[in-house]
Amino acid sequence: MDHRERVLKAINFEEPDMVPISEIAIDLALMERILGVKKDITYSSQSALIADRSKERALYDIFYETYTKLGFDLIYCISTSLPDGYKLKKTPDGQVMDEIGRTYTYDFKTKTYTVTGTVFNTEDDVDNFLKTDFPDPLATGRLYGFEYLDKINGGKLALGIHIREPFAHVWEAMTPIKFVTWMYKSPSLIREFIDKMTDFNIKLIELLGRYDLDIIILGGDLCDAHGPMLPPDKFKSLGVFEAMKKQVDAAHKFGIKFLKHTDGQINPILEELVDISMIDGLHSLDPSAGVDIGEVKKRYGHKLILHGNISVDNLATKSVDEIIEETKNVIKLASPGGGHILSSSNSWYAGGKLENYMAMVETARKYGKYPITI
Amino acid sequence: MRLDHSNQLQKDDLAMTEEINILNAIKDCFSNLEGPDKIKELILKAFDLNVDESKLINAMKDGLDEVGKKYDNSEYFLSDLVMSGVMATELTDLVKPRLQANESKPIGKVIIGTVKGDIHDIGKNLVINILSTQGFEVMDVGVDIAPEKFLESVQEKKPDILAMSCLLTAGMVELSNTVKMINEKEPKVKTIIGGRPLTQEFADEIGADAYGKDAFEAVNIAKNFVGEK
Numbered sequence: 001m002d003h004r005e006r007v008l009k010a011i012n013f014e015e016p017d018m019v020p021i022s023e024i025a026i027d028l029a030l031m032e033r034i035l036g037v038k039k040d041i042t043y044s045s046q047s048a049l050i051a052d053r054s055k056e057r058a059l060y061d062i063f064y065e066t067y068t069k070l071g072f073d074l075i076y077c078i079s080t081s082l083p084d085g086y087k088l089k090k091t092p093d094g095q096v097m098d099e100i101g102r103t104y105t106y107d108f109k110t111k112t113y114t115v116t117g118t119v120f121n122t123e124d125d126v127d128n129f130l131k132t133d134f135p136d137p138l139a140t141g142r143l144y145g146f147e148y149l150d151k152i153n154g155g156k157l158a159l160g161i162h163i164r165e166p167f168a169h170v171w172e173a174m175t176p177i178k179f180v181t182w183m184y185k186s187p188s189l190i191r192e193f194i195d196k197m198t199d200f201n202i203k204l205i206e207l208l209g210r211y212d213l214d215i216i217i218l219g220g221d222l223c224d225a226h227g228p229m230l231p232p233d234k235f236k237s238l239g240v241f242e243a244m245k246k247q248v249d250a251a252h253k254f255g256i257k258f259l260k261h262t263d264g265q266i267n268p269i270l271e272e273l274v275d276i277s278m279i280d281g282l283h284s285l286d287p288s289a290g291v292d293i294g295e296v297k298k299r300y301g302h303k304l305i306l307h308g309n310i311s312v313d314n315l316a317t318k319s320v321d322e323i324i325e326e327t328k329n330v331i332k333l334a335s336p337g338g339g340h341i342l343s344s345s346n347s348w349y350a351g352g353k354l355e356n357y358m359a360m361v362e363t364a365r366k367y368g369k370y371p372i373t374i
Numbered sequence: 375m376r377l378d379h380s381n382q383l384q385k386d387d388l389a390m391t392e393e394i395n396i397l398n399a400i401k402d403c404f405s406n407l408e409g410p411d412k413i414k415e416l417i418l419k420a421f422d423l424n425v426d427e428s429k430l431i432n433a434m435k436d437g438l439d440e441v442g443k444k445y446d447n448s449e450y451f452l453s454d455l456v457m458s459g460v461m462a463t464e465l466t467d468l469v470k471p472r473l474q475a476n477e478s479k480p481i482g483k484v485i486i487g488t489v490k491g492d493i494h495d496i497g498k499n500l501v502i503n504i505l506s507t508q509g510f511e512v513m514d515v516g517v518d519i520a521p522e523k524f525l526e527s528v529q530e531k532k533p534d535i536l537a538m539s540c541l542l543t544a545g546m547v548e549l550s551n552t553v554k555m556i557n558e559k560e561p562k563v564k565t566i567i568g569g570r571p572l573t574q575e576f577a578d579e580i581g582a583d584a585y586g587k588d589a590f591e592a593v594n595i596a597k598n599f600v601g602e603k
Contacts, residue, residue: 107491107518116495116517176496180456184409225570226445226588229452263570268448288571313571316543351491351543 003073007158013339019368022074027350028111031066044113047098048082060149074158077146084141099135115172137203160215166197167240168220198243202250209254223264225289244277265289281305294333309345316352320359327363332374397433404437410464442590459503480511482600486537487515492545500589521552540569550580564599
């Protein structure tokens with residue numbers, strides 16, 4: 001059975017020959033260690049930030065080489081691309097700015113950019129942006145990186161793409177303090193921004209539907225370790241679950257599975273994600289926040305693909321023997337009957353232990369053969 | 375004369391009742407997260423009534439305690455903590471100029487930052503907000519702070535407490551290095567750590583004085599530490 005067949009069986013709730021393995025992303029610095037190379041590139045999983053096409057190709061080359069070297073079954077395009085000819089803007093203090101007003105700080109350790117600020121100071125700033133400067137999802141070149149990855153992959157691995165949750169886009173673009181303040185003061189502004197980001201994503205999905213794409217994963221957290229980031233009724237009143245449903249429907253028109261990623265304690269909104277958003281699967285299933293993959297499998301294993309959940313925290317801090325035991329346990333709980341893609345509970349961080357990541361993969365290959373007998 | 379005295383007593387009673395009502399309203403405003411505009415309205419009314427500023431701060435503290443309890447009980451969520459911080463900032467911005475005139479002394483000095491390898495700041499900023507409203511002098515050294523930089527700040531500013539935030543596992547090694555460095559070079563300074571991947575077990579392992587599972591717990595620990603002085 002080849003890599004893609006393995007994934008397709010699993011995501012259709014059949015038992016393949018062995019549990020498929022993947023990661024949404026691996027930090028660039030870690031991929032460099034795995035491959036023994038150094039590259040003058042960077043990326044962000046939160047937004048398209050690479051304007052130089054040669055660097056974007058180099059990024060997907062290193063992703064593809066790493067994933068094939070590790071024997072992964074599924075590769076994700078980490079982000080859609082900036083339009084052709086787009087010139088990245090910078091704030092007066094030199095921070096990189098993305099298409100929706102988020103500003104970024106570069107982390108030298110992981111070689112990635114992370115959102116740390118916003119250009120929006122007032123509600124009028126946001127309103128003007130939504131009316132006049134909102135990006136065009138159909139701009140030429142939007143799928144440049146995805147098309148390149150699809151081409152070099154040539155159908156060998158199953159293909160997924162990471163697009164960003166509209167709520168997460170808006171939360172980050174406003175920053176938490178402004179988001180929360182305006183959520184109470186001007187909820188219609190937040191809702192309008194989320195709706196526009198949802199339409200943006202739906203148009204992207206319609207573009208992506210022309211390709212042989214297997215999985216869309218909607219990144220961006222809805223929860224932290226304590227529980228949902230907003231009261232569940234706020235998620236509802238801002239239309240977050242319904243917006244997700246529209247994206248799920250768009251993906252289903254093309255036979256693409258739609259998974260939701262979120263860190264954190266997801267149990268309080270699990271029903272809404274299943275019953276309102278009608279997602280096909282969940283990624284992360286954060287064990288550090290108390291999510292029990294065995295319990296989720298019992299409740300929803302017949303209709304939710306589970307993508308996870310070796311603790312990223314344990315991968316960074318525990319011993320190889322402990323990771324072997326954790327991986328065996330996750331396979332035992334989540335893999336029987338299919339519907340499981342083994343991965344960490346987030347992505348592979350540069351700060352984690354390489355020997356632990358390798359132990360996770362080797363253990364999955366050793367004990368993940370069907371029928372599961374652990 | 376007797377009639378006048380009785381009138382004065384009635385006026386005093388009325389003023390006291392109004393003061394109690396406004397202080398309860400401020401507490402409830404926080405507890406129910408009625409928003410920064412409402413808190414501003416109440417504070418301005420309290421100024422008209424000449425309510426002592428320290429009582430306004432205490433009413434806010436009581437309200438924030440309620441918010442903390444509701445958060446612990448999963449009645450409130452992250453966005454609610456952020457909102458309570460926004461309201462606390464509104465109140466302190468209004469009250470601080472008057473308090474400064476009375477030269478109120480901070481109850482303790484805290485340096486806070488996010489460890490090297492991590493540039494997240496939501497948790498850190500929440501702790502700063504609440505610490506400030508609880509009477510601490512807080513110095514924010516920012517994000518992605520190396521152990522040496524934390525030590526330099528501690529040696530320069532002489533805080534009672536060093537609070538460190540770490541959201542990513544990538545930062546845990548540097549967090550451990552920082553705690554070890556502080557314990558070795560500045561053992562009198564208490565260290566508090568907090569963040570998603572951290573646990574009490576990890577805090578014990580690296581020798582941190584305390585682990586705060588959320589912003590409110592971190593602040594309560596800080597209060598206990600300065601109470602020990």
